[in-house]
Amino acid sequence: MKPTYSMQTVATDEVVPKSRRVYFEVFGCQMNKLDAELMLEGMMQRGYQLVHDPAEAGVILYNTCSVRERAEERAVMRMTSFKRRKMEEPDLILGLTGCVAQHKQEELSDRAPWIDLIIGTREFDRLPDLIDEARGESTSLLATDMDSPLEFVRQRNLGPQPWHAYVSVMRGCDMVCTYCIVPTTRGKEVSRPPEVILDEVRRLADEGVKEITFLGQTVNSYGKRLGAGIGLDTLLRGVEEIDGIHRCHFITSHPRFMRPKLIQAMADCSKVMNYLHLPVQSGSDSMLARMKRTYDRSFYLQSIERLREKMPDITLATDFIVGFPGETDAEFEDSLTLVEEVGFDHGYVFQYSPRPGTVSADHLQDDIDLEIKKERNHALLEALGKSGKSRNERFLGRKVEVIAEGTSKSDDTRWAGRARDHRTVIWPANDDEKPGSFVVVEVDRTSAATLYGKRVEGPSETPILPPEMRS
Numbered sequence: 001m002k003p004t005y006s007m008q009t010v011a012t013d014e015v016v017p018k019s020r021r022v023y024f025e026v027f028g029c030q031m032n033k034l035d036a037e038l039m040l041e042g043m044m045q046r047g048y049q050l051v052h053d054p055a056e057a058g059v060i061l062y063n064t065c066s067v068r069e070r071a072e073e074r075a076v077m078r079m080t081s082f083k084r085r086k087m088e089e090p091d092l093i094l095g096l097t098g099c100v101a102q103h104k105q106e107e108l109s110d111r112a113p114w115i116d117l118i119i120g121t122r123e124f125d126r127l128p129d130l131i132d133e134a135r136g137e138s139t140s141l142l143a144t145d146m147d148s149p150l151e152f153v154r155q156r157n158l159g160p161q162p163w164h165a166y167v168s169v170m171r172g173c174d175m176v177c178t179y180c181i182v183p184t185t186r187g188k189e190v191s192r193p194p195e196v197i198l199d200e201v202r203r204l205a206d207e208g209v210k211e212i213t214f215l216g217q218t219v220n221s222y223g224k225r226l227g228a229g230i231g232l233d234t235l236l237r238g239v240e241e242i243d244g245i246h247r248c249h250f251i252t253s254h255p256r257f258m259r260p261k262l263i264q265a266m267a268d269c270s271k272v273m274n275y276l277h278l279p280v281q282s283g284s285d286s287m288l289a290r291m292k293r294t295y296d297r298s299f300y301l302q303s304i305e306r307l308r309e310k311m312p313d314i315t316l317a318t319d320f321i322v323g324f325p326g327e328t329d330a331e332f333e334d335s336l337t338l339v340e341e342v343g344f345d346h347g348y349v350f351q352y353s354p355r356p357g358t359v360s361a362d363h364l365q366d367d368i369d370l371e372i373k374k375e376r377n378h379a380l381l382e383a384l385g386k387s388g389k390s391r392n393e394r395f396l397g398r399k400v401e402v403i404a405e406g407t408s409k410s411d412d413t414r415w416a417g418r419a420r421d422h423r424t425v426i427w428p429a430n431d432d433e434k435p436g437s438f439v440v441v442e443v444d445r446t447s448a449a450t451l452y453g454k455r456v457e458g459p460s461e462t463p464i465l466p467p468e469m470r471s
């Protein structure tokens with residue numbers, strides 16, 4: 001597996017010594033990517049420079065993810081590929097950060113004592129100091145305290161797109177979904193104060209960021225333990241007042257916390273994107289109970305109904321798990337019928353596989369045959385594709401505002417970008433296309449996941465409202 005995340009390199013003529021050059025591989029979810037950006041920023045403040053070739057680096061870091069199978073094996077294998085170099089170059093610093101480092105700290109330090117640093121999910125703000133401490137040590141240095149306050153004041157956006165930034169609003173998760181390792185690797189839920197978050201958004205706007213994505217494992221439960229009245233709606237309304245930010249959305253939401261005042265803020269705030277990702281995981285009440293998701297099908301459907309009352313055209317995405325222990329044909333059928341009942345715009349399907357350390361891995365038998373998992377995966381994707389295709393057709397003939405991202409992956413004569421509801425939009429490239437600019441595309445063709453058309457306005461540095469939104 002190749003790392004998919006490429007952070008921005010800051011151009012500089014300064015030549016820094018090898019000991020201050022860092023090579024960083026990043027895997028996993030958006031939270032992992034943002035954590036890597038924050039680690040890199042802390043290192044850059046102390047004179048480190050990012051390089052894209054490990055041979056040029058004196059510090060090699062690997063930010064790990066526990067979600068995929070055999071993550072520990074892969075992390076050790078990757079570090080092992082640098083072992084010989086470590087023998088020849090004792091000053092080289094090798095570090096594992098992230099979820100696997102948190103979850104497998106003891107095993108890792110026993111199996112690979114030549115790894116200098118094992119840094120968990122709540123102590124990475126100390127990374128530059130920890131590197132200094134690790135220099136000259138002969139055993140792994142562990143920094144995996146889950147109660148660490150994790151303090152950082154972010155000044156810049158190092159994400160791959162200068163106009164978009166992730167902003168973490170909370171850490172950890174208080175839920176107990178039986179298949180999930182997050183509560184173990186990222187600890188209890190802790191929300192950041194709203195004024196700290198909104199200050200960060202203001203600094204990002206000053207730097208040219210136009211769109212932000214608020215991040216949290218259960219982002220819509222934001223505000224717990226911060227005092228009465230503070231919630232994700234506080235942040236959405238705060239962003240509405242920040243000049244320069246034109247779009248905002250949030251991931252990942254939990255159905256339990258789609259409360260009326262959040263829905264009202266989504267409907268009221270013009271910068272909130274017309275899009276919600278609300279993982280359901282299953283359409284069956286008995287499955288949801290076994291997964292300990294804390295809601296049932298009718299609760300989920302009521303949330304969707306409330307949402308569509310206020311935002312009738314909202315784009316809805318979801319996640320399903322197929323082949324969770326004990327899933328019967330009838331239970332799976334409930335997931336299929338839910339797709340039709342909700343009319344999702346988009347969805348992801350995951351085949352269950354046990355993750356060591358989770359309740360389902362330890363207490364439930366992984367008893368669904370792989371072939372059945374594959375069949376259910378296929379059937380559900382087909383249902384979601386059909387639903388997405390018919391939902392996309394309503395865009396035919398419409399003009400949609402898009403932030404241009406770059407050339408299309410499959411055809412460099414075309415450009416791709418994101419509409420206000422997060423849909424991918426593709427159009428034939430003009431000579432003046434510019435990443436991060438706003439354009440309007442008139443849609444003349446749709447597929448299950450994408451809108452196609454021609455550019456009719458733009459590019460512009462500022463948003464262009466589509467005609468139907470102009471008064």
Ligand code: SF4
Pocket residue numbers: 173174175176177180181182183217218254
């Ligand atoms: S809500 Fe459930 S699935 Fe999501 S991070 Fe928390 S425990 Fe994991």
